[in-house]
Amino acid sequence: MTTQVDLSSPRLVILGGGPGGYEAAMVGAHLGAQVTIVEDAGMGGSAVLTDVVPSKSLIATADSVRRVIGSAKLGVRMADSDPEEGRVDLGFVNERLMKLAHSQSDDIRSGLERAGVRVIIGRGTLLSPTRVKVTATEGVTELEADYVLLAVGAHPRELPTAVPDGERIFTWKQLYKMQELPEHLIVVGSGVTGAEFASAYNLLGTKVTLVSSRDRVLPGEDKDAAELLESVFAANGVNVVSRARAEAVTRTEDGVSVTLGDGRTIEGSHCLVAVGAIPNTAELGLEAAGVKVKDSGHIVTDGVSRTTAPNIYAAGDCTGVFALASVAAMQGRIAVAHLMGDAVSPLKLHEVSSNIFTSPEIATVGVTEAQVLDGKYQADILKLDLTTNPRAKMMNVEAGFVKILSRKGSGTVIGGVVVAPRASELIYTIALAVHKRLHVDDLSETFTVYPSLSGSVSEAARRLHVHV
Numbered sequence: 001m002t003t004q005v006d007l008s009s010p011r012l013v014i015l016g017g018g019p020g021g022y023e024a025a026m027v028g029a030h031l032g033a034q035v036t037i038v039e040d041a042g043m044g045g046s047a048v049l050t051d052v053v054p055s056k057s058l059i060a061t062a063d064s065v066r067r068v069i070g071s072a073k074l075g076v077r078m079a080d081s082d083p084e085e086g087r088v089d090l091g092f093v094n095e096r097l098m099k100l101a102h103s104q105s106d107d108i109r110s111g112l113e114r115a116g117v118r119v120i121i122g123r124g125t126l127l128s129p130t131r132v133k134v135t136a137t138e139g140v141t142e143l144e145a146d147y148v149l150l151a152v153g154a155h156p157r158e159l160p161t162a163v164p165d166g167e168r169i170f171t172w173k174q175l176y177k178m179q180e181l182p183e184h185l186i187v188v189g190s191g192v193t194g195a196e197f198a199s200a201y202n203l204l205g206t207k208v209t210l211v212s213s214r215d216r217v218l219p220g221e222d223k224d225a226a227e228l229l230e231s232v233f234a235a236n237g238v239n240v241v242s243r244a245r246a247e248a249v250t251r252t253e254d255g256v257s258v259t260l261g262d263g264r265t266i267e268g269s270h271c272l273v274a275v276g277a278i279p280n281t282a283e284l285g286l287e288a289a290g291v292k293v294k295d296s297g298h299i300v301t302d303g304v305s306r307t308t309a310p311n312i313y314a315a316g317d318c319t320g321v322f323a324l325a326s327v328a329a330m331q332g333r334i335a336v337a338h339l340m341g342d343a344v345s346p347l348k349l350h351e352v353s354s355n356i357f358t359s360p361e362i363a364t365v366g367v368t369e370a371q372v373l374d375g376k377y378q379a380d381i382l383k384l385d386l387t388t389n390p391r392a393k394m395m396n397v398e399a400g401f402v403k404i405l406s407r408k409g410s411g412t413v414i415g416g417v418v419v420a421p422r423a424s425e426l427i428y429t430i431a432l433a434v435h436k437r438l439h440v441d442d443l444s445e446t447f448t449v450y451p452s453l454s455g456s457v458s459e460a461a462r463r464l465h466v467h468v
Contacts, residue, residue, distance in 0.1 A: 009034055012336070013132050013143050015124040015284075016151035018045025019325040020315030022108050024149050024332030029115040031340045036143060037117055038124040038134055042102070043109040046153055047325045049101050050173040057097035058176075059196060059357045061088070062203035063421075066359055069203075070396050088204045091179035098176055126285030129309050133285075147311050147339045150291075150299060151332060152284065154277035154317035162188070162249035162273050168256050169249055170272050172197070182206050182270040186258050188246040189274035190217045192356050195229065197272055198238055199358040208238045209266055211258065213245040218356065222369060222417045224383060224403065225362045229419075232360065232399050241266070249273065279318040296320060303346030305335035313339065321347070324354055353431040355424035360400050363427035366415030366434040367405050378408040379415070384460040386420055391451035397421060402456040404430065404440065404464060411440045411466040420453055429457050440464040 012028045014021045017039030028035040042049055065088065112119055122136025124143075132143045156171035158164060166174045172193050183206070187198045190212030202208045210217065210233070217233070217240060218226040233240055245261040255269040279297045286293055292300045292308040298320030305313045313335035316328030330347060337344040353365035372379045386392040386400035397420065405415035416430035433443055443461035448454050 010146040010339070011144060012036070012147045012149065012339070013124070013145040014038065014149045014151060015132070016045060016149075016153055016316065016318075017041075017043045017108075017119075018047045018151055018153050018316055018328060020151035020153075020328035020332040021045065021149065022112060022332075023329040024151065024315060024336045025112055025117045026115055027333050027336040028340070029112075029117050031336065031342060033147075033336070033340060035117045036120060037112065038120045038122055038132070040121065040123040042105045042121070043112065043119065044101075044105040045151075046155070046173070047328075048104050048108065050176075052325050053101045053104055054097045054176055055172070055196065055200075056357055057100050058093065059200045059359075061093050061097075062200040063359055065203045065205075073396050088181060090181045090204070094176045094178065125283065126289040126291075126312075129289045129311055145311075147313065148289075149305075149332065149335055150281075150284070150307070150312065150314040150318060151316045151328065152280040152318045154279045154323070156273075157276040157278050159246075159249070159273060159275065161247060162271070164273065165251070168251055168270050170270065172272065172274055175272060178270075182268075184209070184255070184268040184270070186211065186249075186256065186266055186268040186271045187274060188249065188258065188271060189276075190214060190219065190240075191274065191276070192218070194272070194274040196357050197274065198233070199229075202233070202236050202238050203359060207268075209268060210238060210240045211244055211246050211260070211266070212240060212242050215242055218362070221356065221362060222364060222403070224369075224401065225364075225417055225419045228399055228401070229358055229360075229362065246273075277317060277323065279320065281318055294320065301331075304338040304344060305331045305347070306338070311339075322349065322352055322354070324352065326354075327352055351431070351435050353427050355427065357424070360397075360419050360421055361423035363418045363423035364416070365427055365431040366413075368415060369403070369405065369417075372405065377405075377414065379405045380408055380411075380464055381405050382460045382464050384456050384463070386453065386456060389451070389453060389456045391453050391455065392420070394451065395421070397453075402426075402460045404443075404457070404460045406440045406461075406464045406466075409466070411464065413438050413440060413443065413461070416457075418457075422453075426454060426457065429454060440466070 012033040012035045014037040025035050025037045122134045124132050124134045164171045187194045187210045198208050198210045248259040249271050256271045258266045281297045290309040299314040301319050315331035356362040383403040400420035403417040413433035418426045440461040448458045
């Protein structure tokens with residue numbers, strides 16, 4: 001006998017409580033689904049508990065140090081101490097940021113429960129496309145589902161020759177255990193994570209060496225932005241070792257030793273290994289449920305977050321699309337809107353705005369200059385240094401720029417880069433222009449506050465005006 005399912009109130013089981021999971025859960029509850037979310041660490045997942053929230057809180061502390069040090073150039077004199085000699089209490093900083101992380105996690109759980117979402121702290125695996133096994137402290141149960149959303153995230157990649165111990169050799173999840181500033185932190189990996197922590201600990205007062213296997217820091221980002229960051233690093237004393245692959249990291253009597261591919265060694269007090277992430281898709285029951293994965297372990301999805309199993313969706317780092325909390329959240333919202341039959345637009349990767357929380361921040365959206373140079377797009381490109389911006393001068397901003405890309409001939413905004421303090425906020429204007437296909441004149445003819453950093457966005461657009 002066939003069981004009749006009430007499609008007006010489908011049962012949605014979500015595995016993973018990170019941004020992809022909890023955002024989807026809120027949308028599902030709002031649209032009338034019976035939602036159960038399963039998470040083994042706590043609501044918010046690693047993004048809230050061990051990644052985005054704590055790391056950006058640490059970076060905010062480092063940025064406050066930058067502003068204090070820079071205040072001397074503005075004529076600010078400290079009564080009792082020289083800002084150059086300030087001391088950072090890392091134990092206090094880490095305790096504060098972990099409290100923030102757990103507070104945010106609690107807030108997310110409370111919001112979900114108020115919305116009617118059932119929250120289970122445990123680990124889920126697929127038994128079939130419609131059955132989920134949940135192992136929790138209360139025991140093992142099985143859930144029946146009409147739909148399943150996989151938002152299980154990823155974990156730090158570890159090198160067999162650089163085994164983290166949480167004392168001297170760290171992954172990005174373990175750094176918050178330190179009670180005192182490292183004397184000399186060696187960062188292995190020059191991607192976003194490595195660059196962010198190198199920037200933060202440098203400002204906090206730690207000697208930093210950054211080991212990059214490529215020819216520059218942030219090899220996948222805008223070339224002008226990466227080169228500017230490298231010049232800031234050099235000015236601040238960060239030692240960037242380029243074209244050098246770390247072969248091994250070992251403990252010494254009072255620190256660590258990093259062995260490079262050419263035989264050189266770098267001695268330091270601590271080491272952060274930031275060489276990517278691995279999706280948490282092993283032993284999840286994907287094969288039994290008919291969910292296809294790539295060789296990398298990432299789950300294959302389409303534009304509306306569907307997997308190869310008709311009723312199973314996936315969102316976030318486990319899909320390998322973009323390792324961004326904002327993208328995970330969007331994927332989750334799109335998935336639930338689709339499965340609930342609500343109006344939905346497929347994920348548009350060319351509209352994703354992202355930010356690297358170094359000092360200065362680097363924000364990007366849309367088409368890149370590299371894509372234009374490769375011939376994939378035809379665009380006019382205008383780069384405007386912030387050194388000419390009056391507000392930047394007032395704020396003692398010495399490095400930064402705004403770059404806008406407009407479609408050649410039409411003047412439609414198709415991309416942009418901002419390098420500046422709070423670039424993560426400034427990029428929104430350009431992101432909105434990309435999303436709504438605005439003309440450069442739409443940006444330049446919109447009033448900006450004088451003086452403001454956003455005035456440079458308007459000025460760059462003005463210089464891209466197409467004469468008719």
